[in-house]
Amino acid sequence: MLGLLTVTAIAIARMDQLFAAVMLFGIYSLLSAALFVVMDAVDVAFTEAAVGAGIATILMLGALALTSREQHAVPRSRHWIALSVVVITGAALIYGTLDMPLYADPNAPAHLHVVPRYLQQSMQEIGIPNVVTSVLASYRGYDTLGETVVIFTAAVGVIGRLGIVPEGVVESKTGGMEHHLILRITAKLMLPLILLFALYVQFHGDFGPGGGFQAGVIFASAFILYGLVFGMRSVTRVAPSIVVRTLAAAGVLIYGGVGVISLLLGGNYLDYNVLGDQPKDGQHLGIFLVEFGVGMTVAASMISLFYAYASYKREE
Amino acid sequence: MIRAQLPVLQVVIPLLAGPVCLLLHHSRLSWGLATSASWVALFISLALLDQVLITGPISYELGGWAAPWGIEYRIDEINAFVLLIISGINAITISFARASIEHEVNEKRGHIVYTGWMLYLSGLLGIAITGDVFNVFVFLEISSLSSYLLISLNRDRRALTAAFRYLVMGTIGATFILIGIALLYMMTGTLNMADLAARILSVSDTRTVKIAFAFLTAGIGLKAAVFPMHFWLPNAYAYAPSAISALFAGTATKVAIYLLLRFFFTIYGVEFSFETMKLDRILLPLALAGIFVASTIAIFETDVKRMLGYSSIAQIGYMVLGVSLVSVTGVTAAILHLFNHALMKAALFLALGCVFFRVGSVTRGDLAGLGYAMPWTMGAFVLGGLSLVGIPLTVGFISKWYLIVAALDQQMWWLAVLVLISSLLALVYVWQVIEVAYFGTAGDRSVKIKEAPAALLIPTWILIIANIYFGIDTSLTVGVAGRAAQALLGTAS
Numbered sequence: 001m002l003g004l005l006t007v008t009a010i011a012i013a014r015m016d017q018l019f020a021a022v023m024l025f026g027i028y029s030l031l032s033a034a035l036f037v038v039m040d041a042v043d044v045a046f047t048e049a050a051v052g053a054g055i056a057t058i059l060m061l062g063a064l065a066l067t068s069r070e071q072h073a074v075p076r077s078r079h080w081i082a083l084s085v086v087v088i089t090g091a092a093l094i095y096g097t098l099d100m101p102l103y104a105d106p107n108a109p110a111h112l113h114v115v116p117r118y119l120q121q122s123m124q125e126i127g128i129p130n131v132v133t134s135v136l137a138s139y140r141g142y143d144t145l146g147e148t149v150v151i152f153t154a155a156v157g158v159i160g161r162l163g164i165v166p167e168g169v170v171e172s173k174t175g176g177m178e179h180h181l182i183l184r185i186t187a188k189l190m191l192p193l194i195l196l197f198a199l200y201v202q203f204h205g206d207f208g209p210g211g212g213f214q215a216g217v218i219f220a221s222a223f224i225l226y227g228l229v230f231g232m233r234s235v236t237r238v239a240p241s242i243v244v245r246t247l248a249a250a251g252v253l254i255y256g257g258v259g260v261i262s263l264l265l266g267g268n269y270l271d272y273n274v275l276g277d278q279p280k281d282g283q284h285l286g287i288f289l290v291e292f293g294v295g296m297t298v299a300a301s302m303i304s305l306f307y308a309y310a311s312y313k314r315e316e
Numbered sequence: 317m318i319r320a321q322l323p324v325l326q327v328v329i330p331l332l333a334g335p336v337c338l339l340l341h342h343s344r345l346s347w348g349l350a351t352s353a354s355w356v357a358l359f360i361s362l363a364l365l366d367q368v369l370i371t372g373p374i375s376y377e378l379g380g381w382a383a384p385w386g387i388e389y390r391i392d393e394i395n396a397f398v399l400l401i402i403s404g405i406n407a408i409t410i411s412f413a414r415a416s417i418e419h420e421v422n423e424k425r426g427h428i429v430y431t432g433w434m435l436y437l438s439g440l441l442g443i444a445i446t447g448d449v450f451n452v453f454v455f456l457e458i459s460s461l462s463s464y465l466l467i468s469l470n471r472d473r474r475a476l477t478a479a480f481r482y483l484v485m486g487t488i489g490a491t492f493i494l495i496g497i498a499l500l501y502m503m504t505g506t507l508n509m510a511d512l513a514a515r516i517l518s519v520s521d522t523r524t525v526k527i528a529f530a531f532l533t534a535g536i537g538l539k540a541a542v543f544p545m546h547f548w549l550p551n552a553y554a555y556a557p558s559a560i561s562a563l564f565a566g567t568a569t570k571v572a573i574y575l576l577l578r579f580f581f582t583i584y585g586v587e588f589s590f591e592t593m594k595l596d597r598i599l600l601p602l603a604l605a606g607i608f609v610a611s612t613i614a615i616f617e618t619d620v621k622r623m624l625g626y627s628s629i630a631q632i633g634y635m636v637l638g639v640s641l642v643s644v645t646g647v648t649a650a651i652l653h654l655f656n657h658a659l660m661k662a663a664l665f666l667a668l669g670c671v672f673f674r675v676g677s678v679t680r681g682d683l684a685g686l687g688y689a690m691p692w693t694m695g696a697f698v699l700g701g702l703s704l705v706g707i708p709l710t711v712g713f714i715s716k717w718y719l720i721v722a723a724l725d726q727q728m729w730w731l732a733v734l735v736l737i738s739s740l741l742a743l744v745y746v747w748q749v750i751e752v753a754y755f756g757t758a759g760d761r762s763v764k765i766k767e768a769p770a771a772l773l774i775p776t777w778i779l780i781i782a783n784i785y786f787g788i789d790t791s792l793t794v795g796v797a798g799r800a801a802q803a804l805l806g807t808a809s
Binding site for chain 1: 334380428429462464469504506519531
């Protein structure tokens with residue numbers, strides 16, 4: 001599988017057709033997701049499949065629609081500088097791996113120091129079976145708040161740069177594909193299933209792979225599908241861009257707000273123990289709320305990214 | 317009770333102010349909120365510094381989980397000082413921003429500017445305050461993404477290319493840092509800085525740890541615009557809106573230099589960084605090359621904002637030079653220069669912001685005769701410029717003084733001479749601007765240029781006065797920088 005990955009990467013680098021390159025990127029993501037499954041990192045694989053192979057491909061296609069499909073040739077001299085930097089970096093990485101602990105070595109330092117507590121005590125301290133979620137949302141919950149803000153920042157960046165869709169007047173450049181009967185029917189069949197699956201992923205994160213990030217992306221993909229097939233006008237009627245933007249900000253505020261509430265209840269920031277009568281109840285409630293915030297911000301950010309690309313008009 | 321929660325409030329107040337600014341959807345209102353949040357952040361950082369100086373390092377457990385399982389905020393002399401630099405420069409520049417941003421950014425995007433601004437601020441503060449390396453990376457992402465946004469919001473379309481180049485370089489830097497952090501985690505199993513420092517000793521002779529060091533140095537060096545990884549900086553500064561240029565000049569590279577100090581001294585330790593890896597032998601020539609090459613380019617640069625950008629690269633050279641001397645005085649000089657350079661460069665960029673507000677250009681030729689048309693603005697520029705050169709009674713003199721003392725301590729008199737010569741280069745490029753402004757003949761301007769409004773002049777002059785005040789009364793700055801350097805080098809009594 002690593003071999004396939006390498007082949008895809010080389011193909012991407014050699015590709016002049018940006019459209020094909022984007023498709024190959026999708027394949028690359030899917031392959032790495034499969035690789036993560038082999039490595040038993042199901043949560044990571046899930047995210048990679050949803051984000052890398054799903055949303056990222058669509059967004060890159062959106063960006064391509066605004067620019068051109070071919071890339072311009074770069075002067076040859078630049079190639080050599082770039083190539084030498086890449087070769088040095090690659091050589092350094094390989095040199096660095098020589099002393100690494102072996103793959104799946106149970107005595108590797110990474111497995112012996114902080115991890116045992118996560119694995120053995122998370123059930124008593126937090127009370128949910130999926131350790132990944134308890135590390136993500138509680139032990140290192142503050143990092144996750146940061147990551148949510150990163151996604152929010154990216155969305156603000158694109159909205160800010162590509163211009164804000166004027167309310168009511170949505171230029172229907174991507175006119176939709178209503179006239180394709182098969183697409184329309186399939187989309188109609190798929191949409192409720194996708195939304196349902198997103199909700200399942202959102203609320204099942206405590207027990208199995210899943211959580212706010214993946215659910216948000218899946219939720220957003222339903223809206224994007226709707227937008228692609230039925231046109232911008234229909235999708236903005238269901239979810240006007242101002243509402244979507246508000247939700248993106250509100251998700252961050254929910255997450256951050258949970259922290260503020262735990263401050264007010266006398267705990268440290270994002271200490272969920274103080275939220276409930278029993279520490280475990282508090283942890284449950286805290287994780288539920290922050291995952292909800294994450295899902296909201298991620299879904300709303302992705303949808304507004306799509307809106308920004310789909311309805312961009314050159315200004316001035 | 318509030319006192320115990322100050323560390324997290326320092327970051328979370330601007331962090332949550334960001335989304336609220338977006339929701340307000342109104343340029344003036346979000347400016348008001350962002351400005352209040354900025355001044356609150358400044359007061360918190362003062363309180364934190366005060367507390368650190370009295371009681372020693374503060375530790376704060378996020379989520380109530382003890383380190384190394386949870387994330388720890390750890391504030392000692394050096395990052396308390398860096399927090400003060402960031403929040404101080406930020407509070408002044410955002411007060412300056414309202415009129416300037418309204419003039420330079422499309423009105424519909426006003427609230428976006430302040431959303432991005434608050435996110436950027438919380439990102440930098442988050443990097444500086446944390447005691448956890450992965451948390452550094454997360455907040456680095458926040459600050460980087462928002463800085464690309466802030467640059468690109470300028471009406472000038474060249475800002476887009478500048479922002480894009482910065483994005484590409486910045487992403488490479490961030491990826492290198494992430495690789496370094498991942499390798500360290502693999503070898504030690506921890507992400508907490510203090511814990512890393514303790515556990516790295518037993519594995520410090522493995523190749524993986526050494527390569528991690530190389531990746532971190534290169535990645536952070538890129539972010540800090542250490543020569544020769546500086547190409548993104550001049551355009552990023554030149555084409556950003558004026559207030560943003562001043563903000564970046566005073567804060568962005570400073571945080572990266574702080575990170576270098578953190579990784580070299582706290583995590584890897586002096587012995588590994590400078591004896592095993594011989595880092596000083598690489599840093600010293602790079603610093604000198606940076607100082608001379610960038611100063612020379614600055615002399616030939618006619619866009620004054622780009623000129624100041626190149627000058628910044630040279631000034632970063634002085635900081636790296638101080639670090640590469642690996643002595644308490646050298647590191648003190650580097651930390652002092654973090655503070656002092658933030659003051660002078662932000663003041664100069666604000667003065668240019670005043671010029672741009674009235675003239676609409678900052679090309680050297682267009683400044684002709686402004687010494688008389690805008691006496692307060694150009695007066696500020698002259699004083700800031702003198703500080704940049706390092707004239708006595710300004711902060712620039714203090715930094716250079718300590719740098720030269722540090723060089724002489726190690727019998728490197730040639731280095732002291734080089735520092736003096738490089739100051740002459742700075743004098744040349746600053747003088748060129750002054751000459752045009754006071755002695756150049758103004759062409760036939762159709763409109764008479766007026767002095768900039770007080771809303772712009774007052775913040776500019778606050779910084780100029782700070783330049784002179786801290787040039788005379790150095791007890792605070794030198795005291796804190798000295799204690800921080802001792803703590804970093806592990807020679808504190």
